[in-house]
Amino acid sequence: MAPQLLPSSVLFLLHIALLLLLLVPCSAQVGGSCSSARDCGTGLYCGSCAAPGRTRLSCIRNLAIQPTSIVKGLPFNHYSWLVTHNSFSILGEPSRTGAERVTFYNQEDSVTNQLRNGVRGLMLDMYDFNDDVWLCHSLQGQCYNFTAFVPAVETLKEVEAFLSENPLEIVTIFIEDYVHSPMGLSKVFTAADLMKYWYPISEMPTNGKRTGQASQIWLQRTTGC
Numbered sequence: 134m135a136p137q138l139l140p141s142s143v144l145f146l147l148h149i150a151l152l153l154l155l156l157v158p159c160s161a162q163v164g165g166s167c168s169s170a171r172d173c174g175t176g177l178y179c180g181s182c183a184a185p186g187r188t189r190l191s192c193i194r195n196l197a198i199q200p201t202s203i204v205k206g207l208p209f210n211h212y213s214w215l216v217t218h219n220s221f222s223i224l225g226e227p228s229r230t231g232a233e234r235v236t237f238y239n240q241e242d243s244v245t246n247q248l249r250n251g252v253r254g255l256m257l258d259m260y261d262f263n264d265d266v267w268l269c270h271s272l273q274g275q276c277y278n279f280t281a282f283v284p285a286v287e288t289l290k291e292v293e294a295f296l297s298e299n300p301l302e303i304v305t306i307f308i309e310d311y312v313h314s315p316m317g318l319s320k321v322f323t324a325a326d327l328m329k330y331w332y333p334i335s336e337m338p339t340n341g342k343r344t345g346q347a348s349q350i351w352l353q354r355t356t357g358c
């Protein structure tokens with residue numbers, strides 16, 4: 134008699150498991166219809182593409198090719214990295230202050246998804262607000278309840294989570310810095326547990342040469358819009 138490969142009780146359990154799998158609602162993948170990002174899988178957002186005949190919202194991913202996947206071993210500043218401007222100014226981001234927001238929006242993806250999809254530089258406008266440091270898309274160096282987005286620590290924690298999961302990646306943060314509170318920026322980077330990834334200013338390379346230990350956070354301060 135040929136040996137039975139799987140006893141019938143195991144087969145029965147497998148059937149049940151397959152049925153359960155079919156019953157669990159799964160998030161839509163690229164091109165699947167959606168009404169909000171929650172309907173879409175990891176790294177996707179819900180939006181409309183400017184394609185002929187396409188009117189419904191669908192799950193979308195904008196994926197950047199990493200330059201290191203094309204050529205390896207160049208100095209850091211010989212690569213071009215995708216950077217998002219006002220990375221935190223995300224369409225549909227609910228108001229945290231209760232005030233209706235009046236500002237311009239620059240992004241559709243959450244910061245986590247921006248990083249997952251290949252963004253390696255974030256431009257963040259940091260302000261003193263509500264006894265904390267907030268990301269605001271504001272004017273004249275003053276954050277208002279109608280220009281405020283999120284406490285900076287929340288977004289920086291998203292960066293921390295990404296760097297922990299991806300130890301070979303380097304993220305540059307450009308700060309448009311309106312923070313005057315003493316040690317305000319240091320406190321918020323410490324609170325987000327990002328200091329361990331910080332590239333020491335004293336080791337900033339010159340002439341495109343990177344020296345010292347591997348670090349994952351590269352910090353630039355900017356002035357700008």
Ligand SMILES: *[C@@H]1O[C@H](CO)[C@@H](O)[C@H](O)[C@H]1NC(C)=O
Binds near residue numbers: 230231232278279
């Ligand atoms: C927003 O700030 C203004 C001015 O400080 C204040 O009058 C208003 O009540 C605030 N709105 C909310 C919803 O907190």
